[in-house]
Amino acid sequence: MKAFIIDRYGKKEVGRIGEVPAPEVRDDNVLIQIHAASVNPLDTKIKSGEFKLILPYQFPLVLGNDVAGTVVRVGARVRDFKPGDEVYARPDDDRIGTFAELIAVKASSLALKPKNLSMVEAAALPLVALTAWQVLVETAKLKKGQKVFIQAGSGGVGTIAIQLAKYLGTFVATTTSTANIDWAKALGADVVIDYKKQDFATELRDYDVVLNCLGNDELKKSLQILKPGGHLISISGPPTPTFAASRGLAWSLKQVLRLLSSGIRKQAEKHGKQYTFVFMRADGAQLREITSLVESGVIRPVVDTVFPFPDTHKALAYVDSGRAKGKVVVQVI
């Protein structure tokens, strides 16, 4: 089958379309003909080698962490899906590769595609929507009336997190650049801060939860705007020893993460606040919950640009620019 592959790690590695064997379909797997796959910053981070200690892959590596497509065949133990079903997923992180014609995904990580979405729209959702769910519902356990600050409201995660947080009945603040202010308000945010002109640390106070997806400066400032007992949840690092333990990482790597996160963990503890690093995971059951929110009109995907499959490298470069408004999708069919 045709796939977009890299042959080595490296920031300058562009990737290429090449021929690779069709994926092995295990007993609990569903083979999907890929219609569309969205791009995430994770793809460029994997490409550059940033994740090689946490996610050790082999080459040639097919990139891609989000898929929408049609079921071709199911493994012997699969009961919930059949050929012809339209599905979507964030595949498990040890079996990625959605910039391709086919992928085998664990049935437990898959859900039926929302009926009101095209394949392109559906492909834009799984990884970012599961991230938003795992941060806001599973980790923060947001309650009606609470205040949440979601950084980068115009990004892939931010656009969905704002909609989910509003559905949960919370007061939502976010940041974006000047051009996107009205647009972020239209997504439902109550307060939109123009990060080019304002500093969120002086504008916001007494928040219950922050979703951090930016750098170290924003991470530190996020602690200041939390009320005592507030929860800082970061998806852009630094990872913690708890995360290392949950993934069974080597002792030495756990010590490195302990060191990397000690500053923010100590600061949080000193001020009676909580710090958690979340690394999202595939989850078909949560994706089904997201499907019902999409079908009832609560959440809608935001697609910035669609690239044809031969231009996958351009799609990755665009996401790498950090300027995407919502999601970038590669159309395979």
Ligand SMILES: NC(=O)c1ccc[n+]([C@@H]2O[C@H](COP(=O)([O-])OP(=O)(O)OC[C@H]3O[C@@H](n4cnc5c(N)ncnc54)[C@H](OP(=O)(O)O)[C@@H]3O)[C@@H](O)[C@H]2O)c1
């Ligand atoms: N741990 C996990 O499980 C997990 C899961 C998903 C994502 N992530 C990470 O979370 C980060 C965000 O992911 P994403 O998919 O949302 O990225 P993205 O879609 O590429 O984010 C692009 C957006 O970020 C905005 N932005 C850039 N700098 C900003 C700033 N200083 N303040 C406010 N907004 C800013 C840009 O808006 P403007 O053009 O207006 O500047 C743009 O709309 C990435 O680092 C990604 O790797 C982690």
